[in-house]
Amino acid sequence: MRPGEASAVDAxxxxxxxxxxxxxxxxxxxxxxxxxxxxxxxxxxxxxxxxQTMIVTAASELVRNAYIHGGGGTLTxxxxxxxxxxxxxxxxxxDSGPGIQDVEAxxxxxxSTGAGLGHGLGGTRRLVDEFAIDTEAGRGTTxxxxxxxx
Amino acid sequence: xxxxxxxxxxxLLVRVLRExxxxxxxLWVRAQSERAAVTALGERELxxxxxxxxxxxxxxxxxxxxxxxxxxxxxxxxxxxxxLSVRRARAGVDPTATALATLALKDTLLDVLREHTDEPxxxxxxxxxxxxxxxxxxxxxxxxxxEGREEIIRTQHRQMLELSTPVVRLWRGVLAVPLIGxxxxxxxxxxxxxxxxxxxxxxxxxxxxxxxxVPTVDTVVAHHLLQTxxxxxLMGAECFISGIRPAIAQTIxxxxxxxxxxxxxxxxxxxxxEAVRLLDADFPDMASERVRSAL
Numbered sequence: 001m002r003p004g005e006a007s008a009v010d011a012x013x014x015x016x017x018x019x020x021x022x023x024x025x026x027x028x029x030x031x032x033x034x035x036x037x038x039x040x041x042x043x044x045x046x047x048x049x050x051x052q053t054m055i056v057t058a059a060s061e062l063v064r065n066a067y068i069h070g071g072g073g074t075l076t077x078x079x080x081x082x083x084x085x086x087x088x089x090x091x092x093x094x095d096s097g098p099g100i101q102d103v104e105a106x107x108x109x110x111x112s113t114g115a116g117l118g119h120g121l122g123g124t125r126r127l128v129d130e131f132a133i134d135t136e137a138g139r140g141t142t143x144x145x146x147x148x149x150x
Numbered sequence: 151x152x153x154x155x156x157x158x159x160x161x162l163l164v165r166v167l168r169e170x171x172x173x174x175x176x177l178w179v180r181a182q183s184e185r186a187a188v189t190a191l192g193e194r195e196l197x198x199x200x201x202x203x204x205x206x207x208x209x210x211x212x213x214x215x216x217x218x219x220x221x222x223x224x225x226x227x228x229x230x231x232x233x234l235s236v237r238r239a240r241a242g243v244d245p246t247a248t249a250l251a252t253l254a255l256k257d258t259l260l261d262v263l264r265e266h267t268d269e270p271x272x273x274x275x276x277x278x279x280x281x282x283x284x285x286x287x288x289x290x291x292x293x294x295x296x297e298g299r300e301e302i303i304r305t306q307h308r309q310m311l312e313l314s315t316p317v318v319r320l321w322r323g324v325l326a327v328p329l330i331g332x333x334x335x336x337x338x339x340x341x342x343x344x345x346x347x348x349x350x351x352x353x354x355x356x357x358x359x360x361x362x363x364v365p366t367v368d369t370v371v372a373h374h375l376l377q378t379x380x381x382x383x384l385m386g387a388e389c390f391i392s393g394i395r396p397a398i399a400q401t402i403x404x405x406x407x408x409x410x411x412x413x414x415x416x417x418x419x420x421x422x423x424e425a426v427r428l429l430d431a432d433f434p435d436m437a438s439e440r441v442r443s444a445l
Contacts, residue, residue, distance in 0.1 A: 050400055053365075053398060063372060109406050123406045
């Protein structure tokens with residue numbers, strides 16, 4: 001399974017060295033706090049500078065989406081491991097906002113319901129190796145992404 | 151529900167607070183000083199503050215408000231307690247020591263009451279009343295302490311916003327904004343205001359925004375950068391972005407953000423060189439003036 005090929009997010013998790021932390025997303029300062037948390041988790045997992053920047057940027061997009069469109073939520077950071085000593089980070093961003101009406105459209109570049117550039121969700125998918133989105137109108141949105149250490 | 155007993159206890163308490171206020175004041179200030187951590191406040195300040203709280207509590211008891219509500223509803227008492235707490239928050243006293251300040255008054259009052267009351271029954275009712283009165287004060291102390299700290303944080307946040315967005319003159323006709331940290335909408339507004347005003351004041355043809363100190367460039371940050379560049383161009387100046395590191399460059403392309411309409415450079419030095427080249431070509435007057443001043 002090469003990075004980019006994988007689609008399943010529930011990768012095998014090794015119990016050894018498994019750590020997980022959950023951070024609230026309620027206001028602007030939380031956006032900064034979550035970025036810092038993801039960066040330190042990425043450094044600890046052994047990502048190089050490019051990998052760190054990409055996963056932190058992905059987190060920044062998802063967390064901001066949850067804050068602006070979902071009315072706040074949580075970010076869960078999990079250090080994960082797989083066969084052959086492969087290591088990575090899994091980020092789960094959940095909100096209980098209005099949900100996304102048309103997921104395909106939301107993943108298309110240039111799509112925006114807000115004032116942004118409209119690259120957020122589609123761009124985030126390109127920054128990570130695995131991307132899954134679970135949403136339903138009125139129930140909220142959960143986005144789970146995984147990036148492996150290359 | 152002012153029963154006769156209740157009135158008697160209240161009278162006793164008011165009397166003790168009035169007749170022995172100097173003693174209570176001394177004991178309370180001493181108790182606070184012993185608990186340390188309030189050294190930043192100074193003895194005189196501590197005394198005048200304590201005297202204010204004691205007098206306000208006494209007046210509050212005299213109004214006949216329910217004991218538990220005196221601190222909340224008697225405005226002078228409330229103000230005195232809030233002031234005590236906020237002053238400690240500003241002086242950097244920790245929350246425990248601040249809460250202990252009001253608790254120390256409880257001990258002090260009970261000691262003084264014990265000395266001046268012979269009747270055990272009256273003492274017991276008075277103790278309950280003191281507890282009710284000062285538990286409310288303790289709760290208010292804590293709430294206003296947190297509020298005081300939050301006020302400090304808000305002030306610092308505003309100060310930091312201004313500190314971190316200076317517009318510097320790099321060269322004749324070249325302005326630069328070295329950005330540190332993140333670029334949210336509030337910062338963008340500040341940067342844009344500062345930069346546009348400086349461009350007008352300096353009649354600068356080129357501005358450089360340096361993002362070496364911005365760790366994360368996501369779509370929102372990119373959007374804000376594009377907005378700023380557009381605004382600068384509307385004023386007839388050119389705007390470069392420098393400090394694009396390898397990791398940032400790769401992330402921006404993966405995100406699908408198109409910055410190709412903007413002149414970007416890896417370092418501030420490169421951007422300055424480009425700016426000077428542009429000035430030499432477009433503003434030979436400025437260039438010759440520069441040579442003259444160099445000579």
